[in-house]
Amino acid sequence: MAKFASFGMLAAAATLAQATSLANMCTDTKAKATVPSTGLFPGIVTSVDVTANPVYNETVADEAYYPDATFDYCNVLLNFWLPAPEKFNNRWVSTGGFGFAINYETSMPGGFHVNFDDVFPLANGTSNLNALYMFGYQAHHEMSSIGKAFTRNSFDLDDSTKLYAYYQGCSEGGREGFSQVQRFPDEWDGAVIGAPALRYGQQQVYHLFPQVAEKTLNYTPPYCELEKIVSLTISACDVLDGKADGVIGRSDLCKLHFDFNPTVGEEYHCSSSEVPPNRAAQ
Structure with missing residues (x-):
């Protein structure tokens, strides 16, 4: 199966009382029962692949995109973050990666690091087009579509309750962000897209120019x-x-x-x- 690890984090902010506590909500049984089973991407995730455990007093500090905080969450493998029920405020946040990574493990605790150049090209030197499409737009679309349905089920949101969805990413995450809002605009209520690493031919020259100029002029x-x-x-x-x-x-x-x-x-x-x-x- 495809393992989705901490691409999605659900922002914590106010009160919703569908579940009584994090401990009651964050169990294997509850997680398996709330995985969307039809209509999205059949065969990608099955209930036997899902585990859940509560994590308490997790700390994030000195991050560029998030304030310092200590919080509790439900760690679900597929792997999406679910906040404690009393902190859930009907918000979904998707994060992108950096460099050639589709996600970045230091963005939030529990993240993972998979680089495009780890899987492209194939061993025989040919193009891994499936990886290209996945890194380009499809994987994030699948992750967010499954994750949002999973979130609605986990917090027992009825069809009339709005789940707000946001995207945040920079560099590789900026490219991912543009791919999402261009291809799937109806999935998002807002996006913060920074420094999308586009136009590679020019970009790599820009990266090298300052060092080459300093070396040529012998002046730093x-x-x-x-x-x-x-x-x-x-x-x-x-x-x-x-x-x-x-x-x-x-x-x-x-x-x-x-x-x-x-x-x-x-x-x-x-x-x-x-x-x-x-x-x-x-």
């Missing part, structure tokens, strides 16, 4: 010089989206209107104790 800018460049860019482009908030919301207009030539020769100061924030935290 200090941290404070890069900070100065960022500050000047924000000052020039912040208001182009109509709001002065320290964020460049219209990078397209920035590229059109920001003349960087006058910034050449601008003074900057490097403190002897100044280090990048990520290094200071190590």
Whole structure:
């Protein structure tokens, strides 16, 4: 069977009283009884493949996309996260991966890491088209369709109760996000899609250019010089989206209107104790 591991996490926020407690809800018997059995993707998941166990006091800290928190959840293998019933707020969240990974184990506890280049090409050198389609759009569609039906059954939602569905992902997750909202727009109530890693031919050149330029010029800018460049860019482009908030919301207009030539020769100061924030935290 296909094992879906922590692609989906159900956000915790308010109160719903269909089940009395996490311990009562999070059992093998309950999970097997609530797996959708018809109409979605027959043969992919069967009830004998499903196990469930409650997890208490799980902690997430220092994540880019989630606030620090300690929480309880139901760990279900297929593997979807179900919050404690009193914390469920009719929300489903799907997360994407990074790089060549369709999911990323550090996004949330219990995740897994499967890379596209682990399964493509095939051993005989030919294209693994099934993996290509799955990583491109199909696997996430299957996961979210099964997961949302499973969630409705787990929390005993009737047909008149809305289950809100959201997508969040960056890079590989951005590509996945665009594939989902383009192909299956009716499945989502909202999506946060960051840095979709598209146009690979240009993208890989962009990744290499700074290092090649530094090597060619035999000069590596200090941290404070890069900070100065960022500050000047924000000052020039912040208001182009109509709001002065320290964020460049219209990078397209920035590229059109920001003349960087006058910034050449601008003074900057490097403190002897100044280090990048990520290094200071190590």
